[in-house]
Structure formats: structure tokens, C-alpha cells
Amino acid sequence: MERKKEYRLGYRGDIEGLRAIAVLFVVGVHAGVPWLQGGFVGVDIFFVLSGFLITGLLAKEITWTGRLQFADFYLRRLRRLLPALALMLLATCLAASLLLAPSQQLSQSLTGVAAAEWISNFYFAFQKLDYFAAGTETNIYLHTWSLGVEEQFYLIWPVLVYWLLRRKERKVSFGRLRLGMMAFAGLSLVACVVATYRAPQWAFYLMPLRAWQFAAGALIWLEFQEEGGKLHDWGGIGRHKLLLGAVGLMLLLACGISLSANVPYPGLLGLIPTLGAAFVIGSGSAGADTFIQRFLSLTPLQAIGRVSYAWYLWHWPVLLLGYALTGVDTPVYRSAYVAVSLVLAFVSYRFVESPIRHQRWWLSHKRIATCVAFAVMAGSIWVLGRWTVGAGGELSNPAYQRFDxxxxxxxxxxxxxxxxxxxxxxxxxxxxxxxxxxxxxxxxxxxxxxxxxxxxxxxxxxxxxxxxxxxxxxxxxxxxxxxxxxxxxxxxxxxxxxxxxxxxxxxxxxxxxxxxxxxxxxxxxxxxxxxxxxxxxxxxxxxxxxxxxxxxPHLTFDGPDCLAEHAFRPQWLRGHEMCSSSLKEGxxxxxxxxxxxxxxxxxxxxxxxxxxxICPGEVCSAERNGMIIFRDSQHLTATFAATLAPALMNRIKFDNNQSGANK
Structure with a gap:
């Protein structure tokens, strides 16, 4: 049987290092590093990298063969992404079912099903958020939105590149591909900027409104490729790649330090990290060996870059579930959660992701491989669906109704x-x-x-x-x-x-x-x-x-959820956490x-x-003397608030000539 060729761009240490920078940014902001509030731009870096790499792979295959094996491409993507994702979903599903309250489990399981279907970004984009509803920031699968965007990108990009690049008689037109990508990027960017102010959730989560970042990566590949690239050996930039890379890294660092969740994003601000990533990628083209490439090729960054996908998958659920287990969210504990997630990433990479990723059996037995991939997806969806049913059943449990x-x-x-x-x-x-x-x-x-x-x-x-x-x-x-x-x-x-x-x-x-x-x-x-x-x-x-x-006073947790968590956990997992925090928090x-x-x-x-x-002895408890005090993390229950009437009465002064004055 003829072995199917896999088209590769060749290994670039600086790209692996850039992956490391991206995941360090994301992990840093999620772990609460105070000077890295803009670390969410790490996802933008990943999008630009995907646009660069995938466009290059597709263009090379079309150029060399005059055609594109769509089935092979999609199988390679599933081989790369699905095993580690399925492992993370199933492992965290089990942990969450033991640690979280039934209401929390229900929202998590629904998102988990969407993540297994690669559409969790749609779940978050169209979610109706009530003011008093728990925020998405407590969802252990929140980070999978970017995987949904990536997978939807993989779905349409081969068709787009093939249509733009291939012409009759197996000829290719890089000029047509370049113009098409520029038009595509321009339309997507304009739509993103408008949506950022009118429908910000759409702008953030939906692939068509993020497609301009993938297109930016594609344009960098086109401009710096050896065949037909306008900037590959152009004196204005080609001889100044150190400056280009340095500017790119500075733009990324500036975004990580200066941006925060309190700005409209992505919009025009998203251009800054996108250009930064594009500059760094472009600076390493054609085997450039500047200080930037040597820095990004350092051994620690290479190691982190290799496990960047696995670490991205594990870090967020471990942070949330670690806090749910211990009830402690100090910097020391958050560092421990991050370390645990990194260990899980290396284990996942070593024993799941890497062996399957480099197994050529998938492309030699495409039909069987396709069936296996869909069976893994279907199995994950079934397990997560059963979790949804189980969590929903617990909501009717009389023991839970008190918290609800x-x-x-x-x-x-x-x-x-x-x-x-x-x-x-x-x-x-x-x-x-x-x-x-x-x-x-x-x-x-x-x-x-x-x-x-x-x-x-x-x-x-x-x-x-x-x-x-x-x-x-x-x-x-x-x-x-x-x-x-x-x-x-x-x-x-x-x-x-x-x-x-x-x-x-x-x-x-x-x-x-x-x-x-x-x-x-x-x-x-x-x-x-x-x-x-x-x-x-x-x-x-x-x-x-x-x-x-x-x-x-502000609790460091959701009151009813914390009480329900401990009431429904197995005895051996309850510990001594009493759902309380210090009045001095914040x-x-x-x-x-x-x-x-x-x-x-x-x-x-x-x-x-x-x-x-509210907090006698400077200790704020979710429950006291059988009465639940907080209905979330910061609002008092109406029942408890009513008991504070005498305390207010003693402080409010009524003039003597006012009817009903204090007696």
C-alpha cells in the first residue's frame, strides 16, 4: 500500500518558543498574575500561528500535487487535537462530579458536551446572561471556546485556500491567494470592530469575526515564503529581521502588561497582538538566526512550546477544581494548581498526544481512523450527556432545594x-x-x-x-x-x-x-x-x-454553591472548609x-x-445558625437582610417633628 505523504513546513524553534509565550500569557492571566492582566492575548497569538502554519501546509500540498486531500487534512487535525481533548473532558468530568454542586455540574456538563462537539464558542457567544447568574468565569470548559474557533477555521480554510490558489491546468496563483486573504482579512476585521461595540460576545467568540487573525498569519506566510514572497529577501525588511522580531515581542509584552478585561476587545486593540505575533513569525523566516530566534529557541521555551496545547487544555479546569477542593485561592495555592496542570500536560503529551500524533496508521486506514475518531467524540458526548442527566436529577433532590x-x-x-x-x-x-x-x-x-x-x-x-x-x-x-x-x-x-x-x-x-x-x-x-x-x-x-x-463584604466564593458542594460531596472529600472568608478580603x-x-x-x-x-469576628460565613446569609458571593439573602433592620434603625435619625419618630 502506498504511504501517503504528509506535507510539513519544517521545524522552527522560534515558532515553538512563540507557542510557549502564548500559553504562558494565558496561564498567567488565569492564575491571577497581577502584572499580566492582558495575558488573554495569548489566544490571538495561537490564531495567527494557526493561520501561518495551516496556510503554508495547504499551499505546499496544492503547489506540489495540484490537488488537496481534504480527508487526510481533517484526519490529521483530529489526530492532533482530539485525543488530548477527550482525555481532559472525561477526567475533569469525573473530578467535577465529585467536587461541584449540582447546579454547577449542570452548566459545566452542558458546556462539556458543546466542547466535545467543537462548538463551545457558540455556547458562550449566544448564552443569555442574567445579572445574578453565575458568570462564565466559573466554567471549567470556558477555555475550550478557542478550540471551537480553531476547529471551525480548519473546516473552512482548506476550501478557501484551494479555491483561491488553484487555477486551471494545475497552475497556482499566489497573487490571487494574497488578494483573497487581504479582502477576507479586511471584511472580517471591519465586522469584528463593529461587533465589538454592538455585540461584544459575538466579536470575541465567533470564528468569522476572528478570521482576520488567521488571515494575518496566512499573509505572513505568503509575504515571507521562498517562492513568490514579496518580503522574503526584500532589503527594507529582509535585512532587518532582528528589529522586526524585537518590535513584535515588545508589542506582545506591552499588550500582556497594559491590557485588561476592562477594555472592549478584540476590536482595533486586537490588531496590536496580531501584528506583534505576525512580526515575530516573519522575523524568523528563511532560517533567520537573530537574537530573537535564539531567545525563542531556548530549551525551557522549547519544552513548554511542545506541551503548549496540553497545558492550555489542563490549566483552567485544574485552577477551578483545585480551588473548589481546597477553598484557598492565595498566590501560593494558585502556583501549586498551575504546577499540577503542567505535570498533567507533560503526562498527557508523553503518553497520549505525542504517540497518537506521530502514528501514521491513521492515514493508512482512513475509513477505520475516521470511525475511531467519531466513536471517541460520540463516546465523550455520551458520557458528558449522562453527567448532564445525573446533575439535573440532583436539582430535584429535597436536600438541594434549600440551597436553590x-x-x-x-x-x-x-x-x-x-x-x-x-x-x-x-x-x-x-x-x-x-x-x-x-x-x-x-x-x-x-x-x-x-x-x-x-x-x-x-x-x-x-x-x-x-x-x-x-x-x-x-x-x-x-x-x-x-x-x-x-x-x-x-x-x-x-x-x-x-x-x-x-x-x-x-x-x-x-x-x-x-x-x-x-x-x-x-x-x-x-x-x-x-x-x-x-x-x-x-x-x-x-x-x-x-x-x-x-x-x-465580598465572599471569595459563591455562598449557596459552596454549601451545596460540601453537602453533596463524598465524606472523604469534604475536609474542614466551612464556606467562610475574612472580612478583610480585597x-x-x-x-x-x-x-x-x-x-x-x-x-x-x-x-x-x-x-x-454580617461578619461577626471579621469572619464572613455563607451560613450561620441555620440561616443562609449570602445568595451568591456578594448579595445578602432577603431573609437575612430583613434581620438587619434593628441595626439600621439604631443608626438612622428622625427629626422629632417627623411622624413616627424613633421611640
Whole structure:
């Protein structure tokens, strides 16, 4: 039987080193390295590399043979990617079924099924995210979105390259391929930029809107190839590849250090790491041996580059499952989780990925190999599907209902529609009490203010008082436009809502305003205090008395999920974790102290801090004395919030001439 030839571009150590840089970026940002918040651009590097390598392989085969063996190409891709993916999915499925709460398992298993089908990027792109739903950042298969993009790229790219490159009589046209790639890249980039501001989830997760990055890699191969490449030996760049590579590495490093999740991405910003990766790849063409190539070819980078795919697969689920097991998320523990994932990557590479990848049997027995590949996919989907059924069945377990009910234990203002969708800028006040009452109190702020409603309603359930609720989730009462990661852009609806509310407040002239907002973990204390003070100035001018309620202490975990995890785990895995964290977590103390200092400039504004009632002894627990306290990681259950009414009552002052004054 004739052996099928595999077309290769030849080994380049600098490309292996660039793979290492890409995966180190991704692992670093996921592990919480503080100076590498833009490490997510590592995925962009992988996309450019795929465009470069796959286009080169396809073009060489078409050039040398005049045709393209599509079946062989797809089998090679499955041989390269499927075994390690299936191993990761099945191993993490087993671990998650032991460690996670049933509700968490259900969302994980559904994503796992999508990952086994190479479409998890569609799952995340079209997922409807409710404000109070657990974020995708807790999904152990979140990272598989990029594999979906890659596999969809592999599906269409051979057809596109073959159509653009091959002409009649087995002739090829690199000029036509070049123009086609430029047009394809331009259209995809424009669509990506537009979508980044109008449908950011689509721009981030969908292959057609990321295709320009693959096309950039293709253009680099075309421009620097030995046959027909315009820049292969062109003096302007060809003799200055060291500079080209150095600029490329600096662009990548700058992105890793300066970008963060609080910017619209990819959009035009995505051009920077894409160009950086393209420059580095181009600088190593035609056997260039500059300092950049020698650096990227260092032994440690080569070792990491070889296992980059396996490490990418393992690092994210190990980080999340490691935290679920230990309940500890300190830098030391995160480093340990990363080390474990790297060991798993080397083992996976050595015993699964590498042996199968270099086994030519696949192409010698294509029909059998195809059946085996689809059987592995089908088997993975079946196992993950059974996990879905099992997790869904646990949700009806009476023992779980207690935790599920606590998650839905929200103030009734949400059922009344007072707090409108985060995509709306309408002000929808809810009134409680006599509309003609002599005195008016206002509860103002974001969802953190809204959580106080059960307690505030009790405080103002008195004659001659009405309570007006004005809240908008994720919209802090600060004089600053904010970037909202959930929608991937500046939260303009919040700005409009805030301006309208402050104008309405000036007309309302309430007696008392209670205001509260969640403080973001990345906030600079002085900056947040100044921004809050500018809003307080407007509120204090409109109201007789203003009370600033300190934001709720923030757990380092989801309260109900943590309780459910430990309730449903096997006894030998429960350990001594009691679902609690320190009141001192984060920078809330520093921020509130900074805000308190600004209150001295107002004669009618006071701060109220009941953190000691929520976290006695500076320990914040998800449950105390049989009562679940948090309905997620930062919002109190309505049942517990109502118990804080006496603490608020003792701090709020009523004038003696006001009806229903404190007795």
C-alpha cells in the first residue's frame, strides 16, 4: 500500500518558543498574575500561528500535487487535537462530579458536551446572561471556546485556500491567494470592530469575526515564503529581521502588561497582538538566526512550546477544581494548581498526544481512523450527556432545594420590575406606603443598595412615610463612566440612568436618602472616594439627610454553591472548609475609610457600617445558625437582610417633628 505523504513546513524553534509565550500569557492571566492582566492575548497569538502554519501546509500540498486531500487534512487535525481533548473532558468530568454542586455540574456538563462537539464558542457567544447568574468565569470548559474557533477555521480554510490558489491546468496563483486573504482579512476585521461595540460576545467568540487573525498569519506566510514572497529577501525588511522580531515581542509584552478585561476587545486593540505575533513569525523566516530566534529557541521555551496545547487544555479546569477542593485561592495555592496542570500536560503529551500524533496508521486506514475518531467524540458526548442527566436529577433532590431557594431569595423589588434590565436606561421607581405621605425616604444605588430593601422597608414602615426605591444593577453611584465586562463595553445605560435619577431626586426633595454601591476589586480608594463625593454632593443638596451604607463584604466564593458542594460531596472529600472568608478580603476597608474621610465635608451625610452584624469576628460565613446569609458571593439573602433592620434603625435619625419618630 502506498504511504501517503504528509506535507510539513519544517521545524522552527522560534515558532515553538512563540507557542510557549502564548500559553504562558494565558496561564498567567488565569492564575491571577497581577502584572499580566492582558495575558488573554495569548489566544490571538495561537490564531495567527494557526493561520501561518495551516496556510503554508495547504499551499505546499496544492503547489506540489495540484490537488488537496481534504480527508487526510481533517484526519490529521483530529489526530492532533482530539485525543488530548477527550482525555481532559472525561477526567475533569469525573473530578467535577465529585467536587461541584449540582447546579454547577449542570452548566459545566452542558458546556462539556458543546466542547466535545467543537462548538463551545457558540455556547458562550449566544448564552443569555442574567445579572445574578453565575458568570462564565466559573466554567471549567470556558477555555475550550478557542478550540471551537480553531476547529471551525480548519473546516473552512482548506476550501478557501484551494479555491483561491488553484487555477486551471494545475497552475497556482499566489497573487490571487494574497488578494483573497487581504479582502477576507479586511471584511472580517471591519465586522469584528463593529461587533465589538454592538455585540461584544459575538466579536470575541465567533470564528468569522476572528478570521482576520488567521488571515494575518496566512499573509505572513505568503509575504515571507521562498517562492513568490514579496518580503522574503526584500532589503527594507529582509535585512532587518532582528528589529522586526524585537518590535513584535515588545508589542506582545506591552499588550500582556497594559491590557485588561476592562477594555472592549478584540476590536482595533486586537490588531496590536496580531501584528506583534505576525512580526515575530516573519522575523524568523528563511532560517533567520537573530537574537530573537535564539531567545525563542531556548530549551525551557522549547519544552513548554511542545506541551503548549496540553497545558492550555489542563490549566483552567485544574485552577477551578483545585480551588473548589481546597477553598484557598492565595498566590501560593494558585502556583501549586498551575504546577499540577503542567505535570498533567507533560503526562498527557508523553503518553497520549505525542504517540497518537506521530502514528501514521491513521492515514493508512482512513475509513477505520475516521470511525475511531467519531466513536471517541460520540463516546465523550455520551458520557458528558449522562453527567448532564445525573446533575439535573440532583436539582430535584429535597436536600438541594434549600440551597436553590436561597439563591432565589431576593428582595421583591426584582419581581416588581423596579430594577430593570442592565440593557435599559429607563428609571422605574417603586413606591411603598402612602403616596401622599408627609415624608419621603429613597433607597438609591445598584444591586447592593437593592439588597437592603427588606431591612429598609421595615425601618420606614411607619405612619406618614413612603419609601421610593431607585436601583439599577451593576450601576454604582459614582461620577464616572464604567466598563461593564458582562456586556463587553462602556455601560452607557448606567450613565443615562444615573443622570436621570439625580435630576428626579432634585425635584423630589426627599427627607432621607440611603445610598449604597458595590466597590470593584480594582478600584483605587482615593479615586473611588472622589467619584462618590461628587455624586453625594448632588444627593445631599436634594435631601435633608443622606446615609451612605457600606457595601456588603465580598465572599471569595459563591455562598449557596459552596454549601451545596460540601453537602453533596463524598465524606472523604469534604475536609474542614466551612464556606467562610475574612472580612478583610480585597480593598473594601481601605476604600470605605477613604470615603468616610470625604463625608466630613458634608453636614447632612453620615456613613453606616453594619459589617460586624454580617461578619461577626471579621469572619464572613455563607451560613450561620441555620440561616443562609449570602445568595451568591456578594448579595445578602432577603431573609437575612430583613434581620438587619434593628441595626439600621439604631443608626438612622428622625427629626422629632417627623411622624413616627424613633421611640
Amino acid at each position: 431557594i436561597s439563591r432565589r431569595d431576593q428582595p421583591l423589588i426584582y419581581a416588581m420590575g423596579c430594577d430593570d434590565s442592565y440593557l435599559s436606561d429607563r428609571v422605574k421607581p417603586c413606591d411603598f406606603g402612602d403616596a401622599k405621605a408627609k415624608h419621603t425616604a429613597v433607597l438609591l444605588g445598584d444591586s447592593i443598595a437593592g439588597q437592603w430593601f427588606p431591612a429598609v422597608a421595615k425601618v420606614f414602615d411607619r405612619p406618614d412615610w413612603r419609601l421610593v426605591v431607585l436601583t439599577k444593577s451593576a450601576c454604582p453611584m459614582i461620577d464616572k463612566s464604567i466598563f461593564y465586562p458582562r456586556i463587553g463595553r462602556m455601560y452607557t445605560e448606567c450613565d443615562t440612568w444615573r443622570r436621570t435619577v439625580l435630576a428626579d431626586l432634585a425635584q423630589m426633595r426627599p427627607d432621607i436618602v440611603l445610598i449604597s454601591s458595590q466597590v470593584t476589586s480594582t478600584s483605587e480608594p482615593k479615586e473611588w472616594a472622589d467619584e462618590s463625593a461628587r455624586v453625594l454632593k448632588l444627593v445631599s443638596a436634594a435631601a435633608k439627610r443622606v446615609y451612605l451604607l457600606r457595601a456588603t 480593598n473594601s476597608d481601605v476604600v470605605y475609610a477613604s470615603i468616610e474621610r470625604t463625608l466630613g465635608s458634608f453636614n447632612n451625610v453620615e456613613g453606616i457600617d453594619v459589617s460586624a452584624n
